[in-house]
Amino acid sequence: MSPMNQGEWGMACGIPQGQHGCVTLAHGEGGRVSRALIRDRIIAKLQERSVQLLFDAADVGAFAENIAVTTDSYVVSPIFFAGGDIGSLAVYGTVNDLAMAGATPMFLTLALILEEGFPLETLDRVIDSVARSALECDVKIVAGDTKVVPKGAADGVFINTTGIGRFQQPRMPGSRQITPGDSLIFSASIARHGLAILDARESFGFSPSPATDSGPLHQIAEALRIGLGCELRSMRDATRGGVAAVLHEWAEDCGHAMWIDEAAVPLSASTRGICELLGLDPLFIANEGTFVAAVAPNRCSEALAILHRFSRSREACKVGEVRNRVVSPVVVRRVVGFDQPLDEPLGAMLPRIC
Amino acid sequence: MSPMNQGEWGMACGIPQGQHGCVTLAHGEGGRVSRALIRDRIIAKLQERSVQLLFDAADVGAFAENIAVTTDSYVVSPIFFAGGDIGSLAVYGTVNDLAMAGATPMFLTLALILEEGFPLETLDRVIDSVARSALECDVKIVAGDTKVVPKGAADGVFINTTGIGRFQQPRMPGSRQITPGDSLIFSASIARHGLAILDARESFGFSPSPATDSGPLHQIAEALRIGLGCELRSMRDATRGGVAAVLHEWAEDCGHAMWIDEAAVPLSASTRGICELLGLDPLFIANEGTFVAAVAPNRCSEALAILHRFSRSREACKVGEVRNRVVSPVVVRRVVGFDQPLDEPLGAMLPRIC
Secondary structure (H helix, E strand, C coil), X not given: CCHHHHHHHHHHCCCHHHCCCECCHHHHCCCHHHHHHHHHHHHHHHHHCCCCECCCCCCCEXXXXXXXXXXXXXXXCXXXXXXXXXXXXXXXXXXXXXXXXCEEEEEEEEEEEEECCCEHHHHHHHHHXXXXXXXXXXXXXXXXXEEEECCCCECCEEEEEEEXXXXXXXCXXXXXXXXXXXXXXXCCCCCHHHHHHHHHHHCCCCCCCCCCCCCCCHHHHHHHHHXXXXXXXXXXXXXXXXXXXXXXXXXXXXXXEEEEEHHHCCCCHHHHHHHHHXXXXXXXCCXXXXXXXXXXXXXXXXXXXXXXXXXXXXXXXXXXXXXXXXXXXXXXXCCCXXXXXXCCCCCCCCCXXX | CCHHHHHHHHHHCCCHHHCCCECCHHHHCCCHHHHHHHHHHHHHHHHHCCXXXXXXCCCCEEEHHHEEEEEEEECCCCCEECCEEHHHHHHHHHHHHHXXXXXXXEEEEEEEEEECCCEHHHHHHHHHHHHHXXXXXXXXXXXXXXXXXXXXXXXXXXXXXXXXXXXCCXXXXXXXXXXCCCEEEECCCXXXXXXXXXXXXXXXXXXXCCCCCCCCCHHHXXXXXXXXXXXXXXXXXXXXXXXXXXXXXXXXXXXXXXXXXXXXXXXXXXXXXXXXXXXXXXXHCCCCCCEEEEECHHHHHHHHHHHHCXXXXXXXXXXXXXXXXXXXXEEEECXXXXXXXXXXXXXXXXXXXX
């Protein structure tokens, strides 16, 4: 799907800004519509009431003693897919939110909403996966909750994990400090999670079947932070809305332009093939263990050397740089050779991918 | 419903212990079946994997620097009912979990799962209610998340709130320290929340319509803690499973017997009437702003004096005492004059009450 198609598809479906007065799938997909809902109908209303809000665009808040907090609900469908499942996703996703904010993950809470009739054996598999991933990430599960709703009132299992971590010192500058000249790095080949979900759901039967990149990023993030200090400006895992969503958020935060070279984007041959077949733009497809980093230009090769020490980021490469903004906030040099503005993901390309 | 009926009803519906290999509504209702699921299929499996678990039976964990954490998902249906709604319930419920554990509530996270087609205007009402209650409880909302699932994959809105608080010093002794002789206090008239939900759902049209007791308990709890110190043994809001569930958990924790006098239980005339009409035992019906306290006998009148200062607990009274256990863990002296063992709530009397 080209960026224009993505926008048009959204328009055609009547997605924009909830003009029908109802929640649409687009409201949950991490794009512009999603952000508008959160900004205008949730954050604004809470602030109106003088509720003190501490969360920024990354949904991570800081309070006393450098504690970082993040929360996420996981509603992925199907719950098992090549390379992962809802249990590990719920642990890695929340651990990664903390890691990307420059915090060391410490504690998780685990809340399950189960549909009546959900097989206990399947529940066991999910909990096993939660346990295995929590151990791998060295996070403790400190509180839990289980609710059951009647058949038809939910779909199998939904999981909420809330993560608590400790910000490392010195604090990472953050996306507002991204500066023209900074290098943009993708940590691994992109678009694997979204295609794994799509294939598991639609049974396309691709061979090899695309597997998710879902996995923990806390060690990689810590190594980068320690290695680069304040010259690591910002990191963000490219989940809903793909790398396009991250680049757009950063462009909005810092006011500059994000420029990337499509030819430099790490992409496996099979991902490329599937995307071409289905007419999808991999820049918009969700990842769950791949992130974007902005680093000072003189530290880019050092950042890559650090990333290459970890198997999960051994394909990391520089894909572009931050430039002064002329018109478009995000620009991609397409393989054919010309620069093209990259649309902000508007809404749902694939619902329930995480 | 008499205690025996409660048990039989559960048995007749094939609820016990998930013998059909599937999740049943009973698994979510806070009774024995619920506790078995959590103990055997979640906590045990997490521990097997050496995941360090810090949560106790109250789902509240403590870690460094006296931080308390609790998580709860709210799936109540309908989402608006006399005296409350899912938004305020999600704030008060989590605030109360912290307060009952002897902690001062500080921060909440807010995660929404919305069903496609949910009216934005209804969302606004829910968020307004969250904002109002957070302000009332003086808690900050530090992180948020919004997911949307396709129509039919959820029912309107589900809310998860995770609460973070600070344990007050000296720490409350807790339910394991409950001692024979201790007085048992109910903070207010019971069974109001469950009946409010039942009436809103089934449109019985009772007049006056029963209203929930849902409301914040943090100030009352703090006053009791400060006033009584370590002679306040334990507090617990009597949510799913009603006061019967709390008394059974405490009996299991401390090994003694909980004895209450039915004639002393605070109960409004209209609640009593509805319960008699429907054949329900109010001891098993959920509350959302009413708690049970165990206090040293010589401090009971002081505890009541403190409770009577607050409008929410002006009907507080001593309902019984802790005794040496003979056979039954929980005994109720029925109005007719004889002592009767009180069954542990087994499973779902009313699904989706919180």
